[in-house]
Amino acid sequence: MAHAPALTLTGTASFGGETIFRDIRLNIAGGQWTCLLGASGIGKSTILKIFAGLTDGLELDGTASAADGGLKGRATLLAQNDMLLPWLNVQNNVLLGARLRGERPNKVRSQEILTKVGLVGKADTKPNMLSGGQRQRVALARTLMEDRPIVLLDEPFSALDALTRIRMQDLTAELFQNKTVLLVTHDPGEATRLGHAIKVMTSSGIEDFNPPQGKVPRPIDDLDVLTTQASLYSRLREPTV
Amino acid sequence: MKKLVGVVASALVALIVWQVVITTTSLPRFILPGPGLVGQTLWENRLLLTEHALITISEVVAGLVLGACIGAFSAVFLASSLVARTLIGPIFVFSQAIPVFALAPILTLWFGYGLGSKVAMALLIIYFPVTSSFFDALMRTNRDWLDLARIMGGSPMHIMWHIRIPAALPGLASGLRLAAVYAPIGAIIGEWVGASKGLGYLMLLANGRAKTDLMFAALIVLALFTIILHASVNKLANKVVD
Numbered sequence: 001m002a003h004a005p006a007l008t009l010t011g012t013a014s015f016g017g018e019t020i021f022r023d024i025r026l027n028i029a030g031g032q033w034t035c036l037l038g039a040s041g042i043g044k045s046t047i048l049k050i051f052a053g054l055t056d057g058l059e060l061d062g063t064a065s066a067a068d069g070g071l072k073g074r075a076t077l078l079a080q081n082d083m084l085l086p087w088l089n090v091q092n093n094v095l096l097g098a099r100l101r102g103e104r105p106n107k108v109r110s111q112e113i114l115t116k117v118g119l120v121g122k123a124d125t126k127p128n129m130l131s132g133g134q135r136q137r138v139a140l141a142r143t144l145m146e147d148r149p150i151v152l153l154d155e156p157f158s159a160l161d162a163l164t165r166i167r168m169q170d171l172t173a174e175l176f177q178n179k180t181v182l183l184v185t186h187d188p189g190e191a192t193r194l195g196h197a198i199k200v201m202t203s204s205g206i207e208d209f210n211p212p213q214g215k216v217p218r219p220i221d222d223l224d225v226l227t228t229q230a231s232l233y234s235r236l237r238e239p240t241v
Numbered sequence: 242m243k244k245l246v247g248v249v250a251s252a253l254v255a256l257i258v259w260q261v262v263i264t265t266t267s268l269p270r271f272i273l274p275g276p277g278l279v280g281q282t283l284w285e286n287r288l289l290l291t292e293h294a295l296i297t298i299s300e301v302v303a304g305l306v307l308g309a310c311i312g313a314f315s316a317v318f319l320a321s322s323l324v325a326r327t328l329i330g331p332i333f334v335f336s337q338a339i340p341v342f343a344l345a346p347i348l349t350l351w352f353g354y355g356l357g358s359k360v361a362m363a364l365l366i367i368y369f370p371v372t373s374s375f376f377d378a379l380m381r382t383n384r385d386w387l388d389l390a391r392i393m394g395g396s397p398m399h400i401m402w403h404i405r406i407p408a409a410l411p412g413l414a415s416g417l418r419l420a421a422v423y424a425p426i427g428a429i430i431g432e433w434v435g436a437s438k439g440l441g442y443l444m445l446l447a448n449g450r451a452k453t454d455l456m457f458a459a460l461i462v463l464a465l466f467t468i469i470l471h472a473s474v475n476k477l478a479n480k481v482v483d
Contacts, residue, residue: 077389100390
């Protein structure tokens with residue numbers, strides 16, 4: 001597996017002359033899960049876009065880099081919207097990246113990955129025949145298939161029902177071990193279960209928040225996790241300066 | 242089945258209204274022949290009508306296939322190149338300000354009295370609707386899919402083939418549905434301007450000799466063909482989109 005690098009983002013970003021965030025400094029440890037929380041519109045998704053290389057029209061006065069070099073072609077994105085192509089079956093959705101790069105699709109590996117995410121026997125199914133949770137599993141499989149060292153997660157579980165969400169968190173944490181993961185979320189419960197590091201973004205910058213003890217994914221009913229979750233809620237409700 | 246009953250019923254209503262107009266106004270038959278007479282003429286001239294219809298059908302089908310292919314190809318070309326859009330886009334729009342009908346005489350001069358000029362007419366008349374509806378759809382690809390493709394490191398050519406074209410097929414399909422209705426118009430106008438065969442030629446000939454019943458018979462054959470063509474293209478388009 002490719003080495004998972006630490007990431008750094010510093011500076012000010014603007015879009016069409018309008019500042020999105022100013023003078024931030026974000027350090028993300030390599031090979032770990034970092035959860036980023038903060039109010040809507042504060043610029044969390046912009047950070048993901050910068051790391052993903054989707055910088056059309058976006059101006060960054062500063063730097064975004066991986067500790068061991070460039071970012072190009074090293075990140076993959078899993079978002080709330082599964083972005084499955086409705087005319088392709090599950091297997092071909094998973095193999096999309098290879099097709100788009102003009103590579104020979106590795107069907108054996110896609111079958112292994114579909115087995116890992118619990119979609120055995122669904123390879124020929126079209127996305128519209130799947131439930132929301134299953135669709136997100138396909139998107140997860142497509143992300144795994146890309147096998148990139150940096151994984152960007154943009155509220156990937158927020159559209160799922162509570163129980164499905166917990167199962168997906170466990171599965172994703174297991175499958176993206178040892179990768180550099182940046183998870184943008186609105187859910188303090190999710191952040192306290194999954195984050196090796198938790199960061200809160202406000203208009204005045206990005207601050208660290210101490211995560212609970214224990215191995216990720218942390219149990220949902222652990223007292224320490226629940227207490228941390230409660231104090232993270234309080235932290236997020238504090239008025240920003 | 243229910244749909245078929247509806248079609249038959251509405252055809253019956255139209256025939257009754259037609260007959261009532263004939264009976265009450267007692268118009269001479271060279272102005273408006275009755276349904277009975279037109280039916281009789283249709284049957285008596287079935288061989289003549291078939292012969293001319295086959296000509297028109299081949300013109301329309303050839304024009305439709307060529308126009309659809311060239312139109313689809315142009316749309317993909319314009320959608321994939323900013324330079325092409327900038328250079329050719331304005332010419333493309335300007336060319337549409339020329340009524341295609343006005344080109345019929347020159348097309349006859351260029352391509353002769355035979356099939357060529359009519360195929361060209363049908364092609365030209367459907368080219369714009371096919372190109373523009375497919376092109377518009379190609380330019381409206383879901384932003385998220387394009388972002389995903391870029392993160393995956395896809396090349397523009399592969400993104401076009403695997404994402405933009407499949408996503409735009411409904412646009413192509415609606416262009417083709419329009420084309421199925423327009424193509425016969427093009428072929429008929431081509432025949433009016435200069436031909437020695439085809440339903441349009443036959444209609445003009447019948448009209449000139451006050452054989453209005455034959456004119457109507459040819460018109461009915463043409464309308465039936467257009468309906469069948471539209472239904473087939475529609476079926477094909479739905480299959481492609483599905």
